[in-house]
Amino acid sequence: MEDSPDRQNPTILLVGASRGLGLAMADAFVQRGWHVVGTVRPGARTGLHDLADACPGSVTIETLDITEPAQITALRDTLSGRAFDMLFVNAGTANPDQAETIAQTPTEAFVRVMLTNALGVMRTVEGLQDLVRPAGLIGVMSSGQGSIADNEKGGHEVYRGSKAALNQYMRSYAARRAGDGRPLVLMAPGWIRTDLGGPEARYSVEETIPELVDTLIAQQGVPGLRFIDRHGGTVPW
Ligand SMILES: NC(=O)c1ccc[n+]([C@@H]2O[C@H](COP(=O)([O-])OP(=O)(O)OC[C@H]3O[C@@H](n4cnc5c(N)ncnc54)[C@H](OP(=O)(O)O)[C@@H]3O)[C@@H](O)[C@H]2O)c1
Numbered sequence: 193m194e195d196s197p198d199r200q201n202p203t204i205l206l207v208g209a210s211r212g213l214g215l216a217m218a219d220a221f222v223q224r225g226w227h228v229v230g231t232v233r234p235g236a237r238t239g240l241h242d243l244a245d246a247c248p249g250s251v252t253i254e255t256l257d258i259t260e261p262a263q264i265t266a267l268r269d270t271l272s273g274r275a276f277d278m279l280f281v282n283a284g285t286a287n288p289d290q291a292e293t294i295a296q297t298p299t300e301a302f303v304r305v306m307l308t309n310a311l312g313v314m315r316t317v318e319g320l321q322d323l324v325r326p327a328g329l330i331g332v333m334s335s336g337q338g339s340i341a342d343n344e345k346g347g348h349e350v351y352r353g354s355k356a357a358l359n360q361y362m363r364s365y366a367a368r369r370a371g372d373g374r375p376l377v378l379m380a381p382g383w384i385r386t387d388l389g390g391p392e393a394r395y396s397v398e399e400t401i402p403e404l405v406d407t408l409i410a411q412q413g414v415p416g417l418r419f420i421d422r423h424g425g426t427v428p429w
Pocket of ligand 1 (some may be wrong): 232283284389
């Protein structure tokens with residue numbers, strides 16, 4: 193695999209780019225001259241299709257549901273031979289009833305949130321990692337709510353647990369690859385107004401995602417795993 197990054201036209205494989213933070217990230221990467229291969233779940237037209245139409249040649253759309261292992265394998269085969277500068281798995285979900293305790297969480301909701309946010313994300317990282325050039329960055333969307341050290345209020349319990357699990361699994365992934373020099377990022381974006389974040393969230397997409405993308409780009413070439421916020425500050429485990 194070619195390992196020299198294409199400084200003229202770097203490329204990101206961005207998983208979960210149909211709407212919300214992922215769509216805003218796709219837009220911000222395009223604005224910075226990157227080519228975006230963005231994934232959406234199979235089915236309806238999305239905001240990423242509108243972005244692709246508005247920015248001809250800058251966006252390629254692929255399909256992936258991260259809870260379907262066969263779709264991860266199919267995407268890897270479709271993109272075989274590509275050498276991405278960055279892989280970022282943004283896809284994630286939450287339980288609509290954020291007030292329930294973990295013991296009150298319906299089994300179906302627990303399985304869906306954990307399968308998507310922890311197992312699905314890690315299967316996607318493991319399944320697509322070979323498409324990233326050896327020194328390229330692999331990042332995933334975590335959350336400040338995944339910080340065990342910062343959890344002093346409780347709430348959002350199944351979601352918190354899923355992001356804490358994701359953090360733990362990324363630490364295992366990094367430990368298995370200690371010394372390979374690849375930058376690995378767990379990103380805590382802040383509380384942002386999206387379908388998932390809700391209308392009461394503190395920040396807009398416009399005031400957060402451009403900085404988040406600049407922070408990710410700045411992490412290129414810095415080996416090892418970091419749990420950071422959108423400003424690049426360290427988040428306690
Ligand atoms: N907004 C916040 O305040 C906040 C804070 C911390 C962390 N985060 C994290 O940021 C990420 C994006 O959140 P958001 O606020 O943009 O949420 P959102 O508006 O609900 O968007 C979620 C995205 O994930 C995709 N997705 C969900 N399940 C998927 C699956 N099984 N396979 C593939 N894609 C899937 C969705 O695709 P569809 O359109 O097909 O559903 C959509 O693109 C999530 O990981 C979330 O946990 C958000």
